[in-house]
Amino acid sequence: MAAKAGKRVTAADVARSLGLSRATVGFVLNGTTEQRISEATRDRVLAEAARLGYRPHTAAQALRRGSSKLVLLIIPDWPVGFSISECVEEASHALEAEGYSLVTQTHHPVGTARPLWELLDPEVVVGFAPFNQDELAAMRGCGITKIIPGPGHSASPPDPLGLHDGPRLQVEHLHTRGHERLGFAATSDPRLSTLVESRLTAAREAVASLGLPPLVVRSVDAPDTAGQAVHDWLQANITGVVAYNDDSAARTIRAAVRAGHEVPADLAVIGHDDNPYAALFLPSISSIRIDYAGLGRHLATLALQAATGRPLPTDGVDAATAVVARESTES
Structure with a gap:
């Protein structure tokens, strides 16, 4: 006997189809090992449950266990x-x-x-x-x-998204390569505002701890804003840019190259998150790798x-x- 179309197949349906008690079928389907049920009966129950399309009722199982x-x-x-x-x-x-x-x-x-x-x-x-x-x-x-x-x-x-260690390492990486005036490439995506502010705060703290001038912050969401940001940074003698993430780094590098500047000779850029394309970009993007796995x-x-x-x-x-x-x- 098959269950009606659209109706969940239950342990009771399996029991009726085999002419067995609900308790016996329930013991088999729930994997109860304390009850003595022959292997032949157990195999019959499992085979019939598969034929009828029985699926365990998750909520009921949760209540039982x-x-x-x-x-x-x-x-x-x-x-x-x-x-x-x-x-x-x-x-x-x-x-x-x-x-x-x-x-x-x-x-x-x-x-x-x-x-x-x-x-x-x-x-x-x-x-x-x-x-x-x-x-x-x-x-x-x-x-x-x-x-x-x-x-x-x-x-x-302690710092699951690199909100503190990542920006600190970005700043220190640029500083050890001789960059003392730094910019910060941000995004204005409202969904990321909290993360951007957290990483920017950490970068500012790292800059202050090294005795460097304050970061010059610019948004690089679109080609025109990224181009203006690169122009502003170079006018302010910025030589290194801490990017919020690899997307921001890529936009910054693209804008700089399109304006005829060399990366990193004129403007060094480091991203964050080490997305797979960071290694494939030209020039390849220095980044912060977090073991997300x-x-x-x-x-x-x-x-x-x-x-x-x-x-x-x-x-x-x-x-x-x-x-x-x-x-x-x-x-």
């Missing part, structure tokens, strides 16, 4: 580029190895879609940034207590610690930050 085996990762409203994708992919692999599934949702401040924590019953919710009080209250209202970062689970990578593994470790109570590793996060020197700063 007290765990949904789901981790929800909330991504801020950022353009999802290579770095975030690499982080998510690595976190997903690490969680799958432990029997957990990773689900992601991008948080759009003006969106009207219900948050997935209301729909999926995740065991753990993880964010790249702290959640606000309204979000925490909403999660608690759904019965979610394992929140990272959040009350009781505040462990997080390591960050993904660390996020998975934090989620598993919250879910299972296992101790965190003593060696901490392995998302190292380092300079990758290429042609845009190397003469």
